[in-house]
Amino acid sequence: MSPGRYLAVEGTEGVGKTTLNRLLTDRLNERGVEVVRVREPGGTPLGEQIRSLLLHGDDMADWTEALLFAAQRSELVTRVIRPALSQGKWVLSDRCFYSSLAYQGYARGLGVSRVWSVNAPALGGTLPDLVVWLETDHGAALLRQEQPDRIGSEDASVHLQVWKGYRSVWTTDRERTLRMDGGRSPQHSVAVLVSVLEERGWLGPC
Numbered sequence: 001m002s003p004g005r006y007l008a009v010e011g012t013e014g015v016g017k018t019t020l021n022r023l024l025t026d027r028l029n030e031r032g033v034e035v036v037r038v039r040e041p042g043g044t045p046l047g048e049q050i051r052s053l054l055l056h057g058d059d060m061a062d063w064t065e066a067l068l069f070a071a072q073r074s075e076l077v078t079r080v081i082r083p084a085l086s087q088g089k090w091v092l093s094d095r096c097f098y099s100s101l102a103y104q105g106y107a108r109g110l111g112v113s114r115v116w117s118v119n120a121p122a123l124g125g126t127l128p129d130l131v132v133w134l135e136t137d138h139g140a141a142l143l144r145q146e147q148p149d150r151i152g153s154e155d156a157s158v159h160l161q162v163w164k165g166y167r168s169v170w171t172t173d174r175e176r177t178l179r180m181d182g183g184r185s186p187q188h189s190v191a192v193l194v195s196v197l198e199e200r201g202w203l204g205p206c
């Protein structure tokens with residue numbers, strides 16, 4: 001059995017993470033790869049309940065927010081991601097712990113390493129094999145958001161901090177991370193991504 005792979009797409013709101021994952025799912029399915037799609041926050045019954053607290057619930061303290069993100073991540077990794085990988089499936093995720101580093105660690109000012117320190121035990125060593133950051137002008141991406149949620153409707157200055165957060169955490173892990181131009185078409189992005197997966201030897205021949 002060829003090994004499963006865990007890929008996540010990151011970026012500010014409205015940048016096209018879901019579209020890229022949908023197109024990549026199609027391309028992988030065409031090549032016989034079984035894909036499990038997940039999103040953060042969410043992806044499990046309890047995780048979806050935590051999602052509605054986080055995105056549509058009352059205001060909360062910054063650490064409450066950070067810990068709820070870590071909690072839903074623990075559920076997702078334990079109940080969905082790890083079992084899928086052990087069956088040789090690929091997992092494609094909208095967002096992963098990098099969102100917590102950028103939003104809670106950097107933009108909320110909790111500290112990137114302190115936020116990582118509560119996520120590491122939640123992940124239990126199951127980290128994405130590759131995280132794609134769709135980088136774009138953060139203002140342009142926000143305009144594409146249909147219904148901003150509790151976090152999406154924050155001030156533009158918070159979103160600028162998130163973008164700076166991605167930039168600052170991105171330089172630390174070059175093996176695991178890939179920065180892509182979020183201003184290009186999703187078709188172009190998926191073609192680039194598939195060629196990266198081929199170069200890494202993760203995909204068999206067509």
Ligand code: TYD
Pocket residue numbers: 011012013014017039040041055069095096097098099100101103104149151152
């Ligand atoms: P969602 O609608 O799922 O994503 P998007 O807006 O990218 O389409 O919203 C998720 C929101 O939660 C988004 O504002 C980013 C935020 N978030 C964090 O602040 N920390 C995290 O760890 C995660 C996973 C998301």
